[in-house]
Amino acid sequence: MLVHSPRARRAVQAAFFALFLPVFALPFLVIVTASLATGWSGAFPSGATLDHYRAVARGDALDALVTSVLTALAASAAALVTGTWAALAARGTRARRVVGVLFVLPVAVPSVVVGLALLVAFSEPPFLLNGTPAIVVLAHAILVTAFAYQSVAAALDRLDPACEQAAASLGASPLRVLVQVRLPLLLPSLSAAAGLCFALSMGELSATMMLYPPDWLPLPVKVFAATDRGALFPGAALAVVLMVTTLLALTAVSRIRTRAAYR
């Protein structure tokens, strides 16, 4: 440990919170406060109300939330399968780094570029996805696969081959080794990757803006539309709903991870 005496440790912790709490927590605190405010004057909100949340419950915001969750689930699942498959296939080969770079590429360019590329690529038969929910899911999957790949590839590097070899010597076919030994041992990193992918997809806006069909409108788009037309407080309420949902999903995933790591 860097600091030994309890007093010094408390001082360091206090300094940490004083420096970083405002940066990370204050914006979220302001959003939560704004979602409950009637108006805002100076540094503080002027009155309290639950009207914005009532509006959320009445309007089509819940549809948008469901859309977002479904998109995030589908995109994370696709990203996990793709990323894990690629990591397993590229393990121990020279292609490993190349594959990693390829997956990171979509993250490195502005996501509107990814959206535009998908529009251009999938607007003509036989690859006609434009105007369907699938193109939104595809965009999200492309944007988050890098994280799934990196996480699984790093875990595979640390995996001791002795377990897999023991399984093979016991007569287990490669498929059985994969399903019963290798994937369970990768479960902690798989669930970590799943949480990250889900969160990233829940918040994705730029590519979604270019691609979403009228009947598939994720929540971030609604948040943006609300704040864009000046309805800041209802927009804040939507954002809080989005945050809480993501947080719940991440908590559930981290439960799985703790159980997997404990074994």
Next chain:
Amino acid sequence: MTTGIRFDGVTVAYGGTTVLESFGLTVEPGEVMALLGPSGSGKTTALRAVAGFVRPTAGRVFIGDRDVTALPPHRRGIGMVVQQYALFPHMKAGANVAFGLKAHKVPRGEIAARVAEALEMTGMSAYAGRYPRELSGGQQQRVAIARALAIRPGVLLLDEPLSALDARLRSGMLTELARLHRELPDVSMLYVTHDQVEALTLADRIAVMDGGRLQDCGTPQDLYRRPGSAFTASFIGSANLLPVTVTDGGVRLGGTRLDVPAGGAAAGASATLCVRPHLVGLGAGPNALRGTVTEVQWRGATHRLGVDIAGHRVTAELRELRETPPLGTEVTVHFAAHDAVLLPAGADGGEARG
């Protein structure tokens, strides 16, 4: 059940380095063969060639009469136990043992009984419900052995199975392994180790390896009493190796004539004389050699004396002495003619090892 292992000119090379060179060895059905050698001698590579984790660049590997050289590991029907146990951390001990049975499509009703039987055999019945991390090293290794035996393999491969255990556990596990071997007389075992005690205790025959080659192969008694090379002599037990010249009816060490059966060696040829330290006696006797004491070690039951004889170091392992000769004094040591072995020259004579 196919049992017995045969290496037929097996060569394994990684990149440009040959780690195993035209290795030929037969392990009979029911035999325990120890592969003994220093690290880098190719012993583990030989074992992994049987398991199917390395592909020979030349030669063939047979299990029973079956050529398994091109078979993937899971079709070979072997049991394997490795140094680091390699238990599946996400399965309880019982599930670990059941894994191979399920992979072999053993009927569901039979699995529970076979798991119980295997755990019983290694004394781990009480621990079936524990995860590997809840077991000590010795217990984990017992589960690993039960897991390998549950599938009733004809061939059991053991890769330094006791190296990760402390000394006391190791000797207990050696006894256990010997008992398992008696209870499973049909199973061939290939036992890789760098520890001569394990090899001498457990093996029916020992294959001594060095530098990717088979140096010597024989029963422990043969290799110990009649080693075929200086390397074997110094690796199995310790040995005094002295450069000598063959004469008519004996050998000569420097100026001293020694009465040692020269066998077929021609007079005038140089050779290496091998005498075990515990067969060297202090005081006058047959084949007496005079030298100065350079080292005295007390080892409880024995005293180990280092004696310099005309520039060659001879170690004598003697029953505890009442009075030890002071360093630098002249002493006489001797050995019986039938306790000495004459080895072909080319050995780095003069150095005692171990």
